[in-house]
Amino acid sequence: MSGDTEDSDPDWCYASPRTLLGSLQRGLGRGAPLGVLEVLGRAGVGEVVAEVRRYIRSGERWLEALETVARSWPIRWWDDLYPVGAGRLNSTTPDQILWRSAPWTAWTERSSRIATAVDAAKRRPAPTRPYADTTTRALLDLLRDTGRVTDWRPALRELRRRPPEPALLEIVDTLVAADVGHPLAAAMGQLGTVALPAARTWATTPRHPLFWTGVRLLAAHGGQADVPALVAGLDCLDSRPPTGAGTTTW
Incomplete structure (x- = not known):
């Protein structure tokens, strides 16, 4: 990717929304989850790789995008963005960077x-883990206890640190109804193929809170029969209002 010029074209503009490229561009601007684009890029969809690279150069949540693709894309697709990463650092970055992971492990000695x-990030306090010593079985019991809804988010965050837990599928509807947000999506997203039946339902229900989690699971683990759902997921972006001129969010 080091010879690419498409991610720095000063005359760039949106492609037609009827094309895959246009849908991807609008996805970057209207809230398509980074995980979906990361999976599609890893699968070799060149348009995705180019658009994510462009977003890293100028997008608001560039740091999240950079760290996500550095974990899973070939190094040649992102290593030449080192000057961009160095140039976009600011006083708040040390509170956010995942210094134990790529790209920082590859770039620290260059700049x-x-x-x-990275040194500042190493000195920041570690996040609290109130359920670090709680067994997985006890965490699942907690998530079944509707009298402890306020504890569900930290419990889900702790489960995400552990091997995927298929038993979450048994209580996912209750968790969705409690609106626990990203911790649930993150925990479900790591289940892999075991979650495909549920993911197919989520990915065909645009208003479902786990819609994009379903799309991401299908992109990563689904088969040819799931392609229409993936295309529909991208198409639904064009039914959303724009976030505003010059703004881009994940």
Whole structure:
């Protein structure tokens, strides 16, 4: 990817929304989850790779995008973005970077600016884990207890640190109804093929809170029969109002 020029074209503009490229561009601007684009890029969809690279250069949530693709894409697709990463660091970055992971592990020795940010990140307090010593079985029991809804988010965050837990599928509807948000989507997203039957339902229900989790699971683990649902997922982006000129969100 080091010879690419499409992610720095000053005359760039949206492609037609009727094309895959146009849908992907609008996905970057209207809230398509990074995970879906990461999976499609890893599968070799060149348009996705180019658009994510462009977003890293100028998008608001560039750091999340960079760290996500650096974990799973070939190094040649992102290593040449090192000057961009160094140039976009600011005083708040050390509170956000995942310094134990790529790309920072690959770039620290190249730049004193990156090295300084990584050193600052190493000194930040570790996040609290109230359920670190709780067994997985006890966490699942907690998630079944509707009298402890306020504890469900930290419990789900703790489960995400552990091997995928298929038993979550038995209580997912209750968790969805409680509106626990991203911790649930993250925990369900790591279930893999075991979640495909449920994912097919989520991915064909645009208003479902786990809609994009379903799309991502189908992109990563589904088969040829799931292609229409993936295309529909991208098409639904064009039914959303734009986020505004010059704004881009994940």
